[in-house]
Amino acid sequence: MNNTLMHKLLTRCCGLLSGLAILLLLHSCSTxxxxxxxxxxxxxxxxxxxxxxxxxxxxxxxxxxxxxxxxxxxxxxxxxxxxxxxxxxxxxxxxxxxxxxxxxxxxxxxxxxxxxxxxxxxxxxxxxxxxxxxxxxxxxxxxxxxxxxxxxxxxxxxxxxxxxxxxxxxxPAFEYREAWYHEAYDTQWALHNRLNPSTKPIPDSLGGSYITYPFVHTFNNLLPPVEYFGAHPEYFSEIAGQRKDSQLCLTNAEVLKLATKKVFQWIKEHPEANVFSIDQNDGEGYCECKNCKEIDDKEGSHSGTLLTFVNQIADTVGKVYPEIKLQTLAYAYTEIPPKTIRPADNVTIRLCHYNYCSAHPIQGCNHHKPFRDRLDQWKAISKRITVWDYFTDFAHYLMPFPNFGAMKQDVKFYADQGVIGLFAQGNNVPDNGGGEFSELRAWVFSQLMWNPDQDGQVLIDEFVNQVYGDGGKYIGAYIKLLHDQVKPDSVYFSIWSQPTEVNYLNPETIHQADSLFAQAIQATSKDMATAARVELAYLPVLYSKLYFYSIGGTAYLTGKDMPEAFARFNRIIKKHQIKAIGDVPQTYGNLDKFLEKIEAATTFTFYNDWLITGPFDNEDQKGLGTIYGPENAFNASQSFIGKGGSKVAWRKHEDKTSGYVDFSKLFTPSENVVAYARRTIHLPEAKTMKFGIGSNDGIKVWINGKLVLNRPVSRKAEPNQDMVTAPMNKGENTILVKVDQLKRGWGFYLTEQAGI
Ligand SMILES: [Zn+2]
Ligand SMILES: [Zn+2]
Incomplete structure (x- = not known):
């Protein structure tokens, strides 16, 4: 009974009954x-x-x-x-x-x-x-x-x-539960949501955690190459007859002895740990020595030597510490289980679900079939499997990433398969948060890892409505807008996808997203704290617009609207102290470089309207140097003999979503070929102009019939890889471009540089 009702009841009763009667009534009211x-x-x-x-x-x-x-x-x-x-x-x-x-x-x-x-x-x-x-x-x-x-x-x-x-x-459904999002490493938050992370453990005073020591890729911890490689190269991998310190030689008896000793040392020094990891370094370079090869050949996998090695240590450890578990990886070259060797009872297999399909849940599409098979094979030989899964775009933490389907269903899938632990890798970067929907993801994972029978969508809706308040319904609609586009089986994206590679970041979606967030921000304008959270959720949309702007996608963001969007982006990342925007600081993860790229894009204009023709032959990579018809006098209605004798003609191409003229999508065939693009520029006065050129692969550029750039090269295209200046005439000027295809990708950028 609520208090108001009780109060009403009491008030009504008081006029009629004595004090004793009121007490009796109160008692009988309380069911x-x-x-x-x-x-x-x-x-x-x-x-x-x-x-x-x-x-x-x-x-x-x-x-x-x-x-x-x-x-x-x-x-x-x-x-x-x-x-x-x-x-x-x-x-x-x-x-x-x-x-x-x-x-x-x-x-x-x-x-x-x-x-x-x-x-x-x-x-x-x-x-x-x-x-x-x-x-x-x-x-x-x-x-x-x-x-x-x-x-x-x-x-x-x-x-x-x-x-x-x-x-x-x-x-809990899993004995190990870790959501690798920065936001999940607040001790109070993690404790209350009953996660038991290893990366930043819950202290013993609050019940402790599920600690794995060392966390992963531990060969270098077992036998550090700096300590051993010089004197004992035979402890390490033999590759093509040479010893390399990439991995350990797992059949070397001394290596086993030293590693076992090291594990005992770890156990002594880390009484807080539940599990000790013995697994290969990240990367390839397994040992191919005679003894290692013999086991791996027989077992049909390099997990053969790894498990033989780990089992031997587990046997020694188990006799002294029956409670302790050892853990090893089924990852990369050890992903396939061995044919006859079985993991010891005190060995946990950490199976990685790497880079299959992020658009759909594990049971949702055939991209995941190899992984489902792999899990079945490991399940047949081990009762102790934990899974390491990946739930963010590691190239772009701030890119919209509609993989909630996987998030909602895969945790339950793992629980149903008897998996005993789940590490959900997101965008955890020390002292840095703010990846796309990180807080939502961390919370939903924490709830499902405890009880995967809950409806993931109900959890998402609850979070959205509670955390974004009056803006929640618009953000819910935004989430639906993105996810509806990735439902078809034909859609695929991965944990390393680029914004240009995904189907759902089209201009229409981005404009609809903009409008939904405008409404969400309006709806929360009177509540500063909620509005700030809504704005953080909007950051991925802004990021996408700026990203496309930087490559000439005026359909996403025009030069006129860019300064406001850029200022807003900067304000939000500063407010939320976001410093890392991807997993590879040298390339995708560098915020400063990203901001520089956007700012630089204000100083040039992409040409994204051309006449194009091709493809022509590039056998023996001679195409760039071969004079084909388009290099002769221009006639818009002229046709040519293209690759394989096909008839090709000039046709119009215009793309406002990107300044990249993607020949690989515009021509068939698109391998071992060259093609041309041509456009004109009308000027009221003669002047010198500067152009930026980027290409995949080699490129030639003629301005008014004169060759101004000849760059035979194999490269990935970026805007402005080469700069040329050219005197331009009053009236009509022509630019002719020729690009060849060597390795993956084929196309070019051409920009007009401001102010020279
Ligand atoms: Zn070996
Ligand atoms: Zn799929």
Whole structure:
């Protein structure tokens, strides 16, 4: 019963009944018992003084949130008196009437029970954090508390907290749960959302974490090349007869001895760790020595030598530390399981789901079939599989990345497959957050990793509506707008996709997104904190517009609108202290370079309207030097004999989405060929002009019939790789471009430089 109703009832009753009758009425009105009624309570929180530190924290946490919700501070006691009304936290000191059949030893490390007979409440769990998880589960599942982001915590306000009968025993679907988003590494946030990350562990005082030491790619930790390679090159990989320090030689007896010793040292030095990793360095370079090759050939995979090696260490470790687990990778050259070798019982396989398809869930498209098969094969030989999966665009953290389908369904898929741990790699960069929907992703993952039977879409909707307030419905529509476009089976994008490669970043979508965010920002304009969050969610749309602007996509952003968009982008990234925008600082991840590129683009204009013709032959890479018809006198209606004898003619090409003239999409065939583009420039006066040229691959440029650039080269195109100046005539001037195709990609940029 809510307070207003109670108040009305009391007021109505007072005129008619005596004081005693009111009390009786109050009692009979209460069909449910209340832990706190109208801001008052007879209950106390009981915790045994001998309870673990995290259990004391759990009791304090319950007290804190009771106060936040109702304004009442419930006393915490360590002694019981007959007749006390108590909330029992932890097994220790709980009465038989509540314990009944429960045995603390029967609870898993993170398993808990919430039990109430309607009068008393009892919350207890196993291990160091089960009880604390139980209290957090009670606050969340029964009182509606939520920890969406480090700033957005929802606690309902109500002066009465009722207590009904409860019998709720829970444990997480995965024993290891880590969402690798910067936003997930706030200790309080991670704790409340019951993640147990290794990267920034929850301290022991708060129940501890699931710590893997060293985290991954540990060969260099086991036998550092600086220490061993000089004196013992035979400890390392033999590749084409040469020893290289890329990986270890896993059949060398000394390597096994030294590595085993090192693992024992790790175990001693890191009592906090649950798991110790023995796995290859990132990259290739496995050992091909006679002994290694023999095992790998027999096992049909390099996981043959790796598992043989890890099993031997696991055998020695297991005799001394039966509780300790070792972990190794099924990744890159060890992804395929061995034919006959089986992982020891104390060895965990960390299988990576790398770069298949981000548009669809694992069960949603055939791009994932090789991975599904791989998982089946590993499942057949191991009960201890954790998965390392990837849920962001590593080339562009700020690019819209509509992979919520995978996010919603893959966690459940893994749970159903019996996977015991999940590492969801997002865009965690130290001291840097703000990747596309990072907070939303981190929260949804945390909820699903605990209980994957929840509806992911319901969780997303809840987050969007609570965190973006009145802007939520527009952001929900934006999310739908993007995801509707990636539903068809034919759509594919990956964790390294470029904005130019994805179907959903078309000008129409970006303009619709702009309009939805304008409405979201308008709707939240009176609430600064919510408006700031909406603006952060808008950042990927701005990023896309600026990205396309920098390559001549005037359909996304015109020169006129660019300064405002650029200033806004800068303001948002400064406000949210965003410093990294991709995983590879040398190329995609460099914010300064990105900003420089955008600013530079204001000083030139892309030519994106041409007459084009081709393709012509480029056998033996002679095409660039061969004079074909288009290099002779121009006639717009003339046709030529192209590659393979086909008839080709001049045709118009105009593309306002990009200044890149992508010959590979405009001509067939598009390999071992050359093609031409031609345009005219009308000038009121003669003057000297400067042009920027970028190409994939070699390029020739003629201005008014004179060759001004001859660059036989194999390269990836960037705007302005070469600069040319040319005297231009009053009236009509012509530019003729010829580009050859050598390796992947084929096309060019040509820009007019301002102010010379
Ligand atoms: Zn070897
Ligand atoms: Zn797909």
């Amino acid at each position: 449910e018992n209340a832990l706190i009624k109208n801001g008052k309570s007879d209950y106390k929180i009981f915790i045994s003084s001998s309870a673990l530190q995290p259990e004391h924290y759990a009791a304090a946490e319950l007290q804190k949130y009771f106060h936040k919700i109702s304004g009442y501070t419930m006393e915490i006691v360590h002694e019981t008196k007959p007749g006390d009304k108590l909330i029992y936290i932890g097994f220790s000191g709980a009465p038989e009437s509540l314990l009944k059949d429960l045995k603390p030893a029967g609870f898993g490390k993170e398993e808990y029970i919430i039990r109430s007979d309607g009068n008393n409440l009892f919350i207890a769990g196993g291990g160091t954090r089960g009880t604390l998880y139980g209290v957090l589960g009670y606050l969340s599942d029964y009182l509606g508390c939520r920890w969406y982001t480090r700033d957005v915590v929802k606690t309902p306000e109500q002066t009465t907290i009722t207590l009904s009968k409860i019998e709720d025993r829970q444990k």
